[in-house]
Amino acid sequence: MVYSKHNIFSRITGSENFFLVNLLSGSADILNPQEGHMVHDLLNGNMTADDFRESLIQKGYLVDEKEETKLYRSKYLDFIDTRDNDEVQLFFVPNYSCNFACTYCYQDEYAPAKQELTTEIIDAFFRYISHEFAGRKKYLTVFGGEPLLSSAKQKELIAYLLQQANQSNLEVCLVTNGYSLSGYIDILKTAKIREIQVTLDGVGNVHDARRFLKGGGATFEKIVEGIDACLDSQLPVNLRMVIDKENIDDLPEMAQFAIDKGWTKNELFKTQLGRNYELHHCQVTSEKLFSRISLYETIYQQVKQHPHILEFYKPAYSISKFLFENGSLPDPLFDACPACKTEWAFDYTGHIFSCTATVGKADESLGTFYPDVSRKDEMIAVWENRDVTAISECFTCSMQLACGGGCGSVAKNRTGDVCSTDCRPVKELLELGFSAYFENTK
Ligand code: SF4
Ligand code: SF4
Known part of the structure; x- marks a missing residue:
């Protein structure tokens, strides 16, 4: 059993307590200082008390890597299916x-x-x-x-x-x-x-x-x-x-x-x-x-x-508000950017764009609906394929299922490539969010 690569662990702002969240297994916990230090020990390769270890396994924080890869694939397919039916x-x-x-x-x-x-x-x-x-x-x-x-x-x-x-x-x-x-x-x-x-x-x-x-x-x-x-x-x-x-x-x-x-x-x-x-x-x-x-x-x-x-x-402090209001985590977010998937933009000149961030920029036009219909299929495919599995930095990032790779347009403005990162400070937001919603509302 290994420490899941989807664990997000940190100390809650203004508190002695810690949080541990895993969007793939759907677990979220507040840990007391002693438990927090045991997680630190685990990260440093030290064994921890058996019953604590058992609870980490049950909640999917300690995993069998092959099983985790299977679960990741299955949740990814669920995500794509849901998105295909989204509005x-x-x-x-x-x-x-x-x-x-x-x-x-x-x-x-x-x-x-x-x-x-x-x-x-x-x-x-x-x-x-x-x-x-x-x-x-x-x-x-x-x-x-x-x-x-x-x-x-x-x-x-x-x-x-x-x-x-x-x-x-x-x-x-x-x-x-x-x-x-x-x-x-x-x-x-x-x-x-x-x-x-x-x-x-x-x-x-x-x-x-x-x-x-x-x-x-x-x-x-x-x-x-x-x-x-x-x-x-x-x-x-x-x-x-x-x-x-x-x-x-x-x-x-x-x-x-x-x-x-x-x-x-x-x-x-x-x-x-x-x-x-x-x-x-x-x-x-x-x-x-x-x-x-x-x-x-x-x-x-x-x-x-x-x-x-x-x-x-x-x-929202990332997923904190959702967790507080629903008592459970949202589904894993494999892609935060709806452009050319569940979002498109059109303007009065007859041009088609990926979304509101690109609309009106001539070099971002993906085709026309007037006077003739045309599509730049290669450019569209780049937008359509963007998700955390397509961006190498994201694929290995423990925040990926909360961040979703951020905004494709911000990423492109930064690097010239739609398929690059727009990192969100997920861990820092969760530190604030656990404090605001869970520590200060007790
Ligand atoms: S490129 Fe940015 S603004 Fe456009 S849909 Fe994606 S996340 Fe939204
Ligand atoms: S955009 Fe940055 S923070 Fe977000 S998943 Fe990718 S590497 Fe991680």
Whole structure:
């Protein structure tokens, strides 16, 4: 019996206790200091007490290597089967233009194409997806630029897009800056809206200093009005706060604002935090950005001081939140990147892309759905084949089944190769997560 290569073991932040997690066997344990030291001894090649050793074998922390390889293969096949039946998220970008000039927007790089969206292009998109994804469960996410611009022409096109989605029996999500949301409510009510994602980066001036109109102008009040209008009309809202060092201190106030508005008690309301990071080009002010782990360390400290934040947002800390809420681990994650598997993106110029991280980048186009249908099969295959079994560093990494290899686009931006690593600080996140969910909630 050997120590499983899928064990993740470390000390819990601010505690004498340790955790031991194995996503392949599905076991997770908190170990007292004595047990933790016995695991340390094992790692150093020393024997341990028989009964402790027996419990480690039972839970799949000590394994027969051949048996573990068999289990790995079988769980991998389960993962592929499940994914093949998963719902596909199809993004559609009606325009890259935007009425905002956010300080951190990566799309400011994109030169607007001369072409404009037409009903003919929308028809071609629905023709393509009904053929290409026939028999697959799927839903549509309308993305930008800003899809909900206030012009009459844009409203007509979005209404037509939603009408076609209805005809294809597709639920729709929208990603919007929220500025013109209240003027779109009647149009949105005609569709099967799954969720409207709106971004607020803080309360009042904190938000307005980051997300303002092109040419200047505050946006906070109009967005809040739009969120209220959605919730009043039974349209689900997913509020996203994009965080960096400039607005992190406003998180407690943002949480209190959402609580005071009654949003957090509304079952149609949920939240997410987005880490501002260099996705496409170096931000001039990159010193204001958090690394993944430093962001979560800061949130961990903030939650300690302002526990009401948890009413607004519960950090995942890798798989910790899932484990806390479900009492069991999630299935092993052989691939964290849905691009070209359960996610595709399309834009109004007729191009096809792997996902939202690549959409609109000419050299990332994987083909066209308009005016003609074409596919770059070799490029698509690279995306399709990316998972932890295809990336050599991942295959030997003990975090692989929690990390899933990260994001293919971030990996490609870093190394030039989609099939390379985008490492997630799984162990460090679990150290925080076990502390937040299991030690501090006793
Ligand atoms: S490349 Fe990154 S952004 Fe795109 S689907 Fe994969 S994980 Fe998501
Ligand atoms: S991306 Fe890095 S941390 Fe994630 S599985 Fe691969 S090697 Fe491990």
